Amino acid sequence: MVSSATATNGCAAQALWYMGSETVALKDIRVPDLQPGHVLVKTFYSCVSRGTEGLIFRGAVPESEWQRMRAPFQEGDFPFPVKYGYASVGEVIGGDADLIGQTVFSLYPHQNLFTLPSDACVPVPASVPAHKAVLAANMETALNALWDGKPSPGDHICVVGGGVVGLLTAYVCGQLPGSTVTLVDVNPARAQIAGELGLQFCHPDNVPLDQDIVFHTSATAAGLTTALSCAGNGASVVEMSWYGDQAVEVPLGADFHSRRIRLISSQVGTIPPERQERWTYRRRLQTALSLLEDPRLDQLISHRVPFEDTPVRLPEVLNKASDVLAALIVYDQPAEAPASSGQT
Template identity: 55%
Template sequence: MTFVRATALWMTGPGTVELRSAEVPTPEADEVLVRVLYSGVSRGTESLVFAGRVPASEHQRMRAPFQEGEFGFPVKYGYSSVGVVENGPAELIGRVIFCLHPHQDRCIVPAAAVVPIPENVPEGRAVLAANMETALNVIWDADVSAGDSVAVVGCGVVGALAAHLAKREGAEVTIVDVNTDRERIASALDCAFAVPEEAPRDCDIVVHTSATAAGLATALDCGAFEGTIIEASWYGDQLVPVPLGGAFHSRRLKLISSQVGHLPPEKRAEWTHRRRMELALSLLADERLDVLISGETDFANAATDYPARLGDPNTLCHRFRYF
């Protein structure tokens, strides 16, 4: 058996990371060898993993596909990789694909785990696919329809993509964030923008993605009578106060969790995870979404750049380049 040298990013302790070498074997008949072009850093989830804040109860459920190591550390984590198939089934060789894989420059995965990227989606934008898949699930859970008034509290990547998808459905969408610099994101996506103090208070649907207690309180305030609040944040091991007093009950608000690991019940008969990912990739054929790529660095510098990007609140989707 022959091997190809590979380099991967490993979290070695709370707040520490290093690049490690590995040997990647020749793929089996049902596998592919992928040469990675880009990978995307999902700041929200990866920050919690990097800080060692995955609760023990979630160690199995939070495992990323092809993760190595365990929570806490050392662990190889990540789930947004774009590359070219170098070896494998003939119909896939040379195809540009997306794969849910940690940050690594070459990898072996089952052929069934790679999804070809549509020709009208640039390779560099395709790193948004995992976040788009999450946002798509959020919109399905929210059951957004044309004419709905929707507030999205938290303008990170998932929040911005959820707002974008809600707008595509014909909803009236306001993005709410404490950072007024995010108004340019809302404008690029043809959505209204408001700071929390000026947020609309009569929304049919509110999506919360800020992963803060203050943001959740704002989301509850934004709901109309019998409105729906979709909680799409993940807090790790953080205990979060939820203001269920005041008008929460008299307004008969519904608070619903959304998590990408499972399809909504009403979709499960006809949809698979792969079909959902294929749709997510096709939805990236919109150049306005490039506003969500906040930076790019060489993977060779990842050991230094990764902690810096996770620690910067202005980071949206940071992209590692492997060529």
């Protein structure tokens, strides 16, 4: 059923494209006719993935990964030009009558109006504000990492790297009864956020040793070296970083083998094999959304960028040296949205 709320098919919209190395642009497009089983979504917010989109922005996606790296609704082909992104929240304004008026999350690129299959939308719980629901993709990454690493109640846990994924990973680990979770980062400003999330904090020069499990999210060789150094004998280090086409030096000499440290890869693109018979991607996404209720997680959104300003603002957001956590792209905000948090 197509609602009368849909003004016209083939209406005008704008989308963000990565046009070339360190070049982004907004392109005018026409939204396809609304097909049966699809919905029309007006975007409220989308979130920039600084890790993945930073690699795309710099043209650092290796050719071997051009197909595996495709986002669900990507247009264009790597290296350029590509319309890329996977964290969008908006309101269904046409299509499936059961979804009209609902706020939904979808793995759609940065675009102000779009159509997609109804089953590709996941309703956002009423307890999760629309602006914070964009973190669902990052929370999925954290959830998947816990499945891969299998931390337990009472564990001493380190998370090396205090970006959004690292903070969410540490936050979820901190919900384990009796756990002691330490966030490790070179940026002392992360100490305040860690404390408000109930985490300990330290600089890489002063990491705790003999940790039961360590998660690494900094995407640097130095961070991985730190992660290996604080793992206890027989412990696991879960590598969550993706380095693109960058070669990484890993210190596997000295006592790495004698201490029987396990280095485990974690990648959100697949569900761990032991869960694939029971867990679908939709169930994982629904769970990730439900884990975003805590008001303390608002502070992970550090910057807000108006959609029309993205060609000018995004290069700085994606600069490795910039102190950005989650950068929210703001379109038409819902009427009930809270006052803006973070920088502008």
